Amino acid sequence: MDLTFTEAEESFRHDIRSWLQQHVPAKSLRSMDTADGFEQHRGWEKELHADRWSVVSWPEKYGGRDCTLIEWLIFEEEYYRCGAPGRVSANGVTLLGPTIFGFGTEEQKDRFLPKMASGEEIWAQGWSEPNAGSDLAGLKTKAVRDGDHFVVNGQKTWCSRGAFADWIFCIFRTDPEAQRHKGLTYFLVPADTPGMERNPVGRLDGEPGFAELFFEDASVHESMILGGEGQGWNVAMATASSERGLNLRSPGRFMAPAERAVELFQRMSEARDERVGGVDPTLRDQIIRNWMNAQAYRWFTFSTASRLMGGGHMGPEASLMKVFWSEMDVEIHATALRLAGAQGELMGDAPDAVDDGTWMDGYQFALSGPIYAGTNEIQRNIIAERVLGLPR
Amino acid sequence: MQFAFTEDQLLFRDTVRDLLANECKPEAVRAAWQNSTGRVPGLWDKLVDMGVAALTAPEAAGGMGMNEVDLVLLQEEAGRAALPEVLIEHTAVALPLLAELGESAWLAKAAAGEVIVGVGVGSPYVLYADQADVLLLVHEDEVHAVPAADVKLTAQRSVDYSRRLFSVAWTPSDATLLAKGPAAQQAVVDACDRGALAAAAQCVGIAQTLIEVTVDYVGQREQFGKVVGSYQAVKHQVANALLATEFARPLAHVAAYAVANSTPHRGRDVSLAKAAASDAVDKAARMALQCHGAIGYTFEYDLHLWMKRGWALAASWGDASFHRDRIGRSLGI
Numbered sequence: 001m002d003l004t005f006t007e008a009e010e011s012f013r014h015d016i017r018s019w020l021q022q023h024v025p026a027k028s029l030r031s032m033d034t035a036d037g038f039e040q041h042r043g044w045e046k047e048l049h050a051d052r053w054s055v056v057s058w059p060e061k062y063g064g065r066d067c068t069l070i071e072w073l074i075f076e077e078e079y080y081r082c083g084a085p086g087r088v089s090a091n092g093v094t095l096l097g098p099t100i101f102g103f104g105t106e107e108q109k110d111r112f113l114p115k116m117a118s119g120e121e122i123w124a125q126g127w128s129e130p131n132a133g134s135d136l137a138g139l140k141t142k143a144v145r146d147g148d149h150f151v152v153n154g155q156k157t158w159c160s161r162g163a164f165a166d167w168i169f170c171i172f173r174t175d176p177e178a179q180r181h182k183g184l185t186y187f188l189v190p191a192d193t194p195g196m197e198r199n200p201v202g203r204l205d206g207e208p209g210f211a212e213l214f215f216e217d218a219s220v221h222e223s224m225i226l227g228g229e230g231q232g233w234n235v236a237m238a239t240a241s242s243e244r245g246l247n248l249r250s251p252g253r254f255m256a257p258a259e260r261a262v263e264l265f266q267r268m269s270e271a272r273d274e275r276v277g278g279v280d281p282t283l284r285d286q287i288i289r290n291w292m293n294a295q296a297y298r299w300f301t302f303s304t305a306s307r308l309m310g311g312g313h314m315g316p317e318a319s320l321m322k323v324f325w326s327e328m329d330v331e332i333h334a335t336a337l338r339l340a341g342a343q344g345e346l347m348g349d350a351p352d353a354v355d356d357g358t359w360m361d362g363y364q365f366a367l368s369g370p371i372y373a374g375t376n377e378i379q380r381n382i383i384a385e386r387v388l389g390l391p392r
Numbered sequence: 393m394q395f396a397f398t399e400d401q402l403l404f405r406d407t408v409r410d411l412l413a414n415e416c417k418p419e420a421v422r423a424a425w426q427n428s429t430g431r432v433p434g435l436w437d438k439l440v441d442m443g444v445a446a447l448t449a450p451e452a453a454g455g456m457g458m459n460e461v462d463l464v465l466l467q468e469e470a471g472r473a474a475l476p477e478v479l480i481e482h483t484a485v486a487l488p489l490l491a492e493l494g495e496s497a498w499l500a501k502a503a504a505g506e507v508i509v510g511v512g513v514g515s516p517y518v519l520y521a522d523q524a525d526v527l528l529l530v531h532e533d534e535v536h537a538v539p540a541a542d543v544k545l546t547a548q549r550s551v552d553y554s555r556r557l558f559s560v561a562w563t564p565s566d567a568t569l570l571a572k573g574p575a576a577q578q579a580v581v582d583a584c585d586r587g588a589l590a591a592a593a594q595c596v597g598i599a600q601t602l603i604e605v606t607v608d609y610v611g612q613r614e615q616f617g618k619v620v621g622s623y624q625a626v627k628h629q630v631a632n633a634l635l636a637t638e639f640a641r642p643l644a645h646v647a648a649y650a651v652a653n654s655t656p657h658r659g660r661d662v663s664l665a666k667a668a669a670s671d672a673v674d675k676a677a678r679m680a681l682q683c684h685g686a687i688g689y690t691f692e693y694d695l696h697l698w699m700k701r702g703w704a705l706a707a708s709w710g711d712a713s714f715h716r717d718r719i720g721r722s723l724g725i
Contacts, residue, residue: 004393009393269725288725291723292667296643296668302642306394306395307396320638380628380631384630390626391622
C-alpha cells in the first residue's frame with residue numbers, strides 16, 4: 001500500500017493545474033442547457049481538446065493521453081477545485097465512450113471517438129420512455145428491419161442535453177416477440193434523422209435540460225448498431241455501470257463543494273448579518289459530516305481504481321457508489337442553503353445572492369442524482385440482491 | 393498511488409480469520425462472558441505463537457516489526473469474531489508506545505508474550521486491568537509504567553460482560569516514570585490515535601458480521617408466506633448498513649497507512665476513520681436488531697454479543713462526535 005502520489009502523478013497534477021489556471025474562463029458560462037450556453041460549452045470542450053485535456057484516459061490515437069485511472073481522478077480533482085465549466089460532453093465521453101471502447105467495431109471507434117473527444121459531436125442519452133424509467137427493460141420504441149436500415153417508431157423522454165445534442169445513443173426493441181431484456185438493440189442516432197422530432201422540456205430549474213424525442217418511421221442504418229442486434233441490454237448495462245460507478249461522478253466533483261461549504265460556514269459565521277440572522281452552530285456538525293463523506297467517497301474510489309488497475313472488474317458495487325455520491329451531493333447543497341438562511345432562495349442576479357446563487361443551482365441539479373441512472377430505491381434493491389444475495 | 397494490500401497481508405488475515413473461526417465461535421465468546429477472565433482460555437497464547445500479539449513490537453525487541461497497515465486487517469477480523477482480547481490495548485497501543493518512549497524491559501517481556509500490558513490512555517477505564525502485569529498510565533504530562541502490585545482496582549461492569557473494565561487508583565513516583573514533557577504528550581496523542589484506529593477497524597469488522605448474520609436470518613425467516621429478506625423495507629435497511637460500513641472501511645485503511653508512515657494529517661485521518669466506523673457499527677447494530685425482530689432481542693440469541701461490543705467500541709477511544717469535532721478544528725471551523 002502506497003497512498004502517496006508518484007512523481008509522474010504529481011507532475012501530471014501540476015500540469016493540469018497550471019493549464020486550468022491559464023484557461024478557465026473568468027466569467028462563468030451560460031447554462032449549457034440554453035442554445036447559446038450549449039455552444040459556449042462546446043467551445044470550452046474544443047479548447048480542452050486542443051491541448052489534449054478533454055479525454056485524458058483515452059488512447060492518444062483518439063485524442064487522449066493514455067492516462068491511468070488514478071491520473072484521471074487527479075484530473076477531476078483539479079478540474080472541479082478550480083471551478084472549471086461543467087462538461088457538456090459528459091454523456092459522450094464518460095458514458096458512451098467507454099461503451100464504444102468495449103463494444104464498438106474499429107470503424108465505429110474511428111468514426112465516433114475523435115469527434116466526441118473534440119466536442120464537434122455532442123451526445124445525449126435516449127433511453128427512458130414515458131412508461132419505462134427505472135424499469136428500463138419495459139421500453140417499447142420499435143426498430144423494424146427494412147433491408148440494411150431499421151424503421152423506428154415510438155417515443156423517448158428525459159433525454160438530457162437532447163435539445164441541442166448532435167447525436168443520441170438509444171435503445172430500441174428490435175424483436176417485438178422477445179420479452180423484457182431480450183430483443184433490445186443499442187443504436188447511435190444522428191439528431192437530424194428524418195422522422196425524428198425533438199421537443200425541449202423545461203427541467204426543475206426552468207432551463208430546457210431535457211428533450212422528448214418522437215420517432216415516426218425514422219430510418220437508422222444498421223451500421224449504427226453498437227454491440228450487435230439483440231445485444232442491447234448487455235451493452236446498456238456496461239454504460240449503466242459507468243453511469244453509476246466511478247466514470248460519471250468522480251470524487252473531485254464533491255470534494256470541491258464540500259470544501260467550499262466549509263469556507264461558507266466560516267464566512268457566514270463571521271458576517272453575522274443582522275438582516276438575515278446568525279448561523280445555526282449545529283450546522284457545523286453537518287458541514288463536517290459532508291466533508292467526511294467526500295473524503296470517504298474519494299478513498300473508496302481510489303481503492304476501487306487500484307482494484308480495477310490490478311485487473312478487477314466493476315460489478316454491482318457500482319450501485320453502492322451511486323447511492324453514496326447522489327445522496328452526499330444533495331446533503332452538501334442542502335446544508336449550504338441552510339447556512340445561507342434567508343439568502344438561500346436568492347438567484348444569481350439578486351444583489352444579496354450568496355456565491356452567485358450557485359448553491360441553489362447546485363441543489364436543484366443534485367436533486368436529480370437520486371432519480372436518474374436508476375433511482376436509489378432500485379440501487380438499494382441491487383445492493384441487497386446482487387451484492388448481499390437476498391432473494392428477489 | 394497503490395491502494396491495495398499485499399498478498400502476504402491478505403494471507404495473514406486469512407490465517408487469523410481461520411483461527412478465530414475455530415477458536416472464537418460465538419459460544420466461546422458467550423462462555424467468556426461468564427468466566428473469571430472475560431477472555432477465551434488459551435486463545436491469547438495462540439495469538440502470541442502466530443505473531444499477532446506482538447506484531448507491532450520492533451524486531452530488536454523480539455516482535456514482528458510490522459506496522460498498522462499489517463495490523464488493520466487483523467483488527468477487522470477481531471471485530472468480526474467479537475474476539476474478547478487485548479489486541480487494541482496491548483498490541484496496537486502499548487507495544488508501540490513503549491517502543492516510542494524507549495522503554496525496553498517491559499517491551500521485551502510483552503513482545504515475548506510473557507506479560508500483558510494494560511493501557512490507561514485515552515479512557516478512564518483499563519480493560520482487563522486485573523490480568524495486566526503492568527499498566528501504562530498518564531499523570532499530567534508524564535507517562536508511567538506501573539506494576540500491577542502498585543495499583544488498586546475498582547471493577548466497572550460493562551454491558552459487554554466480556555469487557556472487564558477497572559478504574560485504577562495509583563500514585564505517581566520516580567520509580568514508575570517513563571517519560572515526561574512534550575515528547576511524552578506527543579506519545580500519548582499518538583497512542584490515542586493508534587487505539588482509535590484499531591477500534592475503528594474492529595467496528596468495521598463487527599458491522600460486517602452484523603450485516604452477514606442479518607442477511608442469513610432474513611434470507612430464511614418467512615412471514616406472510618414470503619422470506620422476509622425479499623421485502624424492500626428490509627432490503628433497504630440492510631443496504632443502508634452496508635453503505636455505511638463499506639465507506640468506513642477504506643477510511644480505516646487510509647488511517648492505518650497515515651499512522652504507519654507518521655504523515656502530518658494522521659490525526660485527522662484517524663478521526664475520519666473512527667467517526668465513520670462508530671456511526672457504521674451503530675447503524676448496523678440497530679438495523680440487525682430491527683431486521684431480526686424479537687429473536688434478536690433475547691439474551692439467548694447471539695446477536696447481542698456483536699451489538700454490545702459495537703456499542704462499547706463505538707464510544708471508546710473517542711466517539712463519533714468527538715472525532716467529528718476534531719476534524720472540524722483541523723478544517724478551521
